[in-house]
Amino acid sequence: xxxxxYIKESNEIFDAIVVGSGISGGWAAKExxxxxxxxxxxxxxxxxxxKKDYIGEGVPPWKEPxxxxxxxxxxxxQAIQKQCYAFTDNTKHFFGNDRDLPYQTAEGTTFSWIRGNxxxxxxxxxxxxxxxxxxxxxSANKLDGFGNDWPIRYKDxxxxxxxxxxxxxxxxxxxxxxxxxxxxxxPPFEMTAxxxxxxxxxxxxxxxxxxxxxxxxxxxEPSELHISxxxxxxxxxxxxxxxxxxxxxxxxxxxxxxxxxxxxNLHIAPxxxxxxxxxxxxxxxxxxxxxxxxxxxxxxxYLGKVVFLCASTIGSAQVMLNSKSxxxxxxxxxxxxxxxxxxxxxxxxxxxxxxxxGFENEYYRGRRxxxxxxxxxxxxxxxxxxxxxxxxxxxxxxxxxxxxxxQERDGFGADFKAKLSRAGxxxxxxxxxxxxxxxxxxxxxxxxxxxxxxxxPQLEFNCRWSDNEKLMMEDAAEVGRKMFIKVxxxxxxxxxxxxxxxxxxHELGTARMGRDPKTSVLNSFNQCHDVDNLFVTDGSSFxxxxxxxxxxxxMALTARAVDYAVKEIKAGRI
Amino acid sequence: xxxxxxxxQSSPDDNSKRRFLLGLSRLVGAAAAAQLLxxxxxxxxxxxxxxxxxxxxxxxxxxxxxMVLLRDICALVIPKTGTAGAAEVDxxxxxxxxxxxxxxxxxxxxxxxxxxxxxxxxxxxxxQHFSGTTNxxxxxxxxxxxxxxxxxxxxxxxxxxxxxxxIVFGYYTSEVGASQELEYLVVPGPxxxxxxxxxxxxxxxxxNRYF
Numbered sequence: 001x002x003x004x005x006y007i008k009e010s011n012e013i014f015d016a017i018v019v020g021s022g023i024s025g026g027w028a029a030k031e032x033x034x035x036x037x038x039x040x041x042x043x044x045x046x047x048x049x050x051k052k053d054y055i056g057e058g059v060p061p062w063k064e065p066x067x068x069x070x071x072x073x074x075x076x077x078q079a080i081q082k083q084c085y086a087f088t089d090n091t092k093h094f095f096g097n098d099r100d101l102p103y104q105t106a107e108g109t110t111f112s113w114i115r116g117n118x119x120x121x122x123x124x125x126x127x128x129x130x131x132x133x134x135x136x137x138x139s140a141n142k143l144d145g146f147g148n149d150w151p152i153r154y155k156d157x158x159x160x161x162x163x164x165x166x167x168x169x170x171x172x173x174x175x176x177x178x179x180x181x182x183x184x185x186x187p188p189f190e191m192t193a194x195x196x197x198x199x200x201x202x203x204x205x206x207x208x209x210x211x212x213x214x215x216x217x218x219x220x221e222p223s224e225l226h227i228s229x230x231x232x233x234x235x236x237x238x239x240x241x242x243x244x245x246x247x248x249x250x251x252x253x254x255x256x257x258x259x260x261x262x263x264x265n266l267h268i269a270p271x272x273x274x275x276x277x278x279x280x281x282x283x284x285x286x287x288x289x290x291x292x293x294x295x296x297x298x299x300x301x302y303l304g305k306v307v308f309l310c311a312s313t314i315g316s317a318q319v320m321l322n323s324k325s326x327x328x329x330x331x332x333x334x335x336x337x338x339x340x341x342x343x344x345x346x347x348x349x350x351x352x353x354x355x356x357x358g359f360e361n362e363y364y365r366g367r368r369x370x371x372x373x374x375x376x377x378x379x380x381x382x383x384x385x386x387x388x389x390x391x392x393x394x395x396x397x398x399x400x401x402x403x404x405x406x407q408e409r410d411g412f413g414a415d416f417k418a419k420l421s422r423a424g425x426x427x428x429x430x431x432x433x434x435x436x437x438x439x440x441x442x443x444x445x446x447x448x449x450x451x452x453x454x455x456x457p458q459l460e461f462n463c464r465w466s467d468n469e470k471l472m473m474e475d476a477a478e479v480g481r482k483m484f485i486k487v488x489x490x491x492x493x494x495x496x497x498x499x500x501x502x503x504x505x506h507e508l509g510t511a512r513m514g515r516d517p518k519t520s521v522l523n524s525f526n527q528c529h530d531v532d533n534l535f536v537t538d539g540s541s542f543x544x545x546x547x548x549x550x551x552x553x554x555m556a557l558t559a560r561a562v563d564y565a566v567k568e569i570k571a572g573r574i
Numbered sequence: 575x576x577x578x579x580x581x582x583q584s585s586p587d588d589n590s591k592r593r594f595l596l597g598l599s600r601l602v603g604a605a606a607a608a609q610l611l612x613x614x615x616x617x618x619x620x621x622x623x624x625x626x627x628x629x630x631x632x633x634x635x636x637x638x639x640x641m642v643l644l645r646d647i648c649a650l651v652i653p654k655t656g657t658a659g660a661a662e663v664d665x666x667x668x669x670x671x672x673x674x675x676x677x678x679x680x681x682x683x684x685x686x687x688x689x690x691x692x693x694x695x696x697x698x699x700x701x702q703h704f705s706g707t708t709n710x711x712x713x714x715x716x717x718x719x720x721x722x723x724x725x726x727x728x729x730x731x732x733x734x735x736x737x738x739x740x741i742v743f744g745y746y747t748s749e750v751g752a753s754q755e756l757e758y759l760v761v762p763g764p765x766x767x768x769x770x771x772x773x774x775x776x777x778x779x780x781x782n783r784y785f
Contacts, residue, residue, distance in 0.1 A: 058760065061747040061784055065620040067668075068747070068784045071675040088783070190767030220764070236765040238782035363771040366762035367782050402777040403756075404784070407742035408735045410720045412713060417652045417659070420742060421755050421776045 006047065007040075007267050009300060014040040014267075017289060017304035019274050019319065022121025024310035024538040024554045026256030027164065031562035032308070033265040037569075040302055041266065044273040044294055044311075045117035048094075048124065050253035054243025056090025064089055083503055084114050086125050086241040094118060094125050094241065104447050106462035110500035113314060113461070113507075119270060120252040121312070122505070125241040128217040128249050129370060129395075130170045131548035132161050132181040132556075136379040141544050144381050144389050147342070147438035148514045150543040151524035154181065157556050160563075164555040167259070168250040169226055171234075172215030179379035180548070186220045188213040189236075193362040194398045194426050195372060201487035208377045209483075214370040214395065217250035217552075229258050238367035249369070269302060271295055273454045276323040277307060277332055277534070284327070285533045292454040306533045306565055306574055310558065313343075313539035314444060317510035318459055320521075320536075321446050333511075333528035339521055341443040342512050343463050344545040346504040347392075347434035349473040349497045352480035354489030356398060356426035363400065363423060371397030374430070376547045388471040390437065393547045394480060396430030428489055432476035435547045436501070437468055438509055463501045473497075506550055511540040526561040533574050537561045624748070628667030634674040635682050639703075640689050641666055646705050647692075650712055651741050657755045665744040672740065681736065688733035692716075695725045743785065752779035 015037035018028045025041060032039045047053075061067040070089045075082050081095035096115030105111050116122035135154040141147035158181070165184040173188040191199065191213060199211040218234040219226055226232075231247035231254055240249050247254035260266040271294035278288045278301065288303035309316045317340050323332035331339045378384050378391030385391075401424030411419070442464070446457040473496045481494035514520025517529035522541050528534040537558040539550055568574040629641045636644060644666040652660035660666075673682045692715065696704040700711055707715070718724045722731040745751040752758050756779030 060749070060758070060760070060780075061752060062749040063621045065622065066672060066676050067622075067743070069672070069676045072678070189765050192767045195767070233764070235761045235763055237761060361771045363769050363774060364765065364767055365769050366759070366765035367778075367780070368765040368767075400777070402781075403742055403746045404781075407739045412650050412716060413653055414655050417655060417755075420652075420746070423771055423777050 005261060005266065005268055007269055010040070010267075010269075010302060012038070012040075012303070014038050014302070014304040016040070016306045016308065017042060017302060018308045018310055019289065020121060020310035020312065020315065020538065021119050021252055021257075021268070022116065022310065022312065022538075023123045023126070023252070023551050024558045025121065025308070026123060026252035026260070027555050027558040028308040028310050028537060028562055029266060030256040030260040031559050032566070033260040033263040035562070035566045036263075036265065037566065038265050039260070039267070040304060041260075041268045042272050042274060042289065042291065042302065043119050043121075043268060043270045045119065045271065046294075047268075047270045048119045048243075048253065050247070050257075051243075051245040054245060055093065056088075056242040057239060057245060058237075058242075059090065080112055081114060083112050084125075084505065086127075090239070091125060091241045094243075100453060102450070102452060103458050104450060104460040106460060109462055109464050110502075111461035111463050112500055112502035114502070114505045119268070120257075123251040124243055124253070126551060127370070127549065128240065129373075129549040130165075130168070130172075130183065130215050130217045130552040131373075132183060133157070133546050133548055133553055134179050134181050134379070136179050137544065137546035137548070140380075140390065140546070141438070144384075146389060147544050148512065148516070148519055151513050151515045151520075156524070157553070157560065160556040160560040161552065164552070164559050166223075167225070168217050168255055168552075168555065169219040169222065169231070170215055170552070171218050171220040173213055175210060175212050177210060177212075177375055179377075180375040183215060183552075185215070186218075186222075189216070189218075189220065189368050189370070191372070192364050192398055194356045194359045194428070197359075198356070198398065198428060198487055198489075199372075202374070202483065205486050206377075206483065208383070209374055211372055211374050214373050216370045218369055219248050229255065231255070234369065236366035236368055238369045240369055272300075272302075273456070274311065274319050275299075275454065275456055276319060277309075278303075279323060279325040279328065279332055279531070281325060281327055284531065286332070286531055292456070294454075297454060306569065307535070308558075308562070308565075309534065309536045310538045313507035313510055314459065316536055316538055316540045317444055318446070318456070320511060322457060328530070333521055333530040333534060335530050336518055336520060338440070338512065338519060340445050340510050341440050342438040342509040342543075343442045343444055343461075343501075344436040344438055344506075344508040344542070345463075345501040346506040346545060346547070346549075347436055347465065347469045347473060347501075348431050348504050349434070349465075349469075349499055350392075350432035350476035350480065350495070351429065351497065352394075352431075352477065352484055352492065352494040353427060353429040354484045354492035356428050357488065357490055359426050362426075368397075371395055376435075385472075385475055387475065388468045390435040390468070390472070391547060392432045392434035392472060392476050394430040394432055394476075396428065398426055398428045401425050401427060428484070430480060432473060432480065433504075433547055433549075434469060434472045434476065436545050437466060438512070438544055439466060442501075444510060461502075465501065470496075506539070506545070508539040508542040508545050508550060511536050512543045513541050514543060525564040526557055527565070532568075535561050535565055622668050622671045624664035625667050626664065628664055628670070633667065633670030636670050636686070636689075640686070641670065642705050643689050643693060643703075644669065644685075646712065647716070647737070648741055648745075650709075650716060651738060652745050658750045660741050660745040663745065663748040663750045665741055665748065668744040668748070669737075669740045672744065684733040684736050685740070688719075688730055688737055691726070691730050691733075692719065698725065746779065747784050755779070
């Protein structure tokens, strides 16, 4: 990366502006730059350089200030961020400071909003699980009547899934499942011996359930392209969220940014908090963005011919809602009135655990960066449970106990020490990942009076689980419990919990796609129905949540939207 | 850069790093592999440094007498065996620092309270401060604490569990605990789903998460 990559002031009219630098923004920038468009990527936070700024990477615990725990002062400042499983002393700098990033929740509701405001966004800290949606997912809304119909089907996205998978690098095993189409795979990670045994047992007793190795954006057999980018195969450190100098997992820094920068068409404006989009009432187009400086709070503008909004599901909604004009008094491209509504997350509120008898001389080497998956087996209306609609997947793994699970046991001395140092029982645990229905009532809106330090109205969330989600989690806990017992696990515990929406960090659906401009914000190419040169390609575009981790679909939708936009530009229609 | 130049130091990290680089160099060339790790900042300045002398003065939370008591308890919970124990690696000093920086006052008070209770029972039973009693008396007393019985109650036991968790955490995240008592792998390479446990005979000290 060279220094003139980063800009601050500019009078240039860029061919394209991309707001956001996470998974969606990185892909938008790469695809736009590779098609020859002079592109400006706008990032609200600081620059994070690949390798150099991964300050928590590879540091052993005894060289860390608090052995990976976070000190009191910092947890006070990051009271919400610390709810994320990946928040430790080594990763805290890739999460926001909650004191600077206030938001409100409607009375009686809670929403955990996890932030990654830096170059690369949450692509640095994501869990890297990568799954295609299937036609069952794209047609679910239409078939059971909840939500609006997606304006696309699997065949529309399939080639774009392949396109992004080859570049990003996805490990996994082809399973031929109708509810979870196969990707372009690098070899899967290995299962452990008990996992192989449990897989066989589950698939024997439950012909409709499959236990597969998780599909992850990790290189296991890098291609020439990956190696040319300085990326090598995963070394199974499982320290991913600290940043990975091997470039073994997909992030903006490891994968899309170098590709975009290589074209010479990319500029990046860091520390630029987008206040709003500038709408030209005469041309009925967006002509640029108004930005507040992250540090000195000064104001500036960037101009461009087409804008890709990739600021995250919540972030993009905030920018759009705050972009008011005579034509759009309630937010740009919001003639439908659905902007900010139909907010979804995934529901992880059922957990099942049990002991695996035997396998005393089995162990593993390395820290596999992800676990196993039982894909949704209630993927079409005829398979729904009788009390609720849609379904859930299970994800989890087997591992052997170590000192972490024995630290409060009774005993002293050499025996106690020897017990802690030896491997304990094998344990198997799985968490349900449930679909959340798109409901108008679940929304994020601008607060009427409160603003943040950049003078931007704060967001107010009003989002809660419906009975459908609660019944699903109760059922998942019970179904899981029975399954664990059936396959021979012991001391099985199953629990339905009540963690609030947001903490899955799979926010979706605030600017949904649809065929009808009266009930949706975006058309089938993520283009605003109301504004031809404005595209929104992050999670806000989802019409339903499905059960799959959504990031791979962000990538495919973004690449497809860029391809369409550039063709429209060349045809003179944008 | 030759292979010798890449790794001529001998700490466990460097050895692992060197082995990794040698393996990787067959794939992408030694220079590229070395460059891959070259940009990393290593932060060591702020880490708690084990201090052989931490019982000679008061800590951030605990008095000097409490530090001595804490050290003796560390030695009883995780003693020196083939490897150093919790007292040798200054787990007591670490706990004083860790509780001060990372835990609220109510957790700090749990430890102060149970230390005080232990001393109080020692004085009643043996007419000595805990540290003045014999090893057998100390073990008997702590065993009663975990029951709980003979003067100790459920509150004492739960406070002691908290302290014990700190001792175990402090020991197994220390350099000795993680890399000598256990096996520390900086860069494991490809994941192997099945190895004979007997070939290792202990768990991995290198983890994705320590808590």
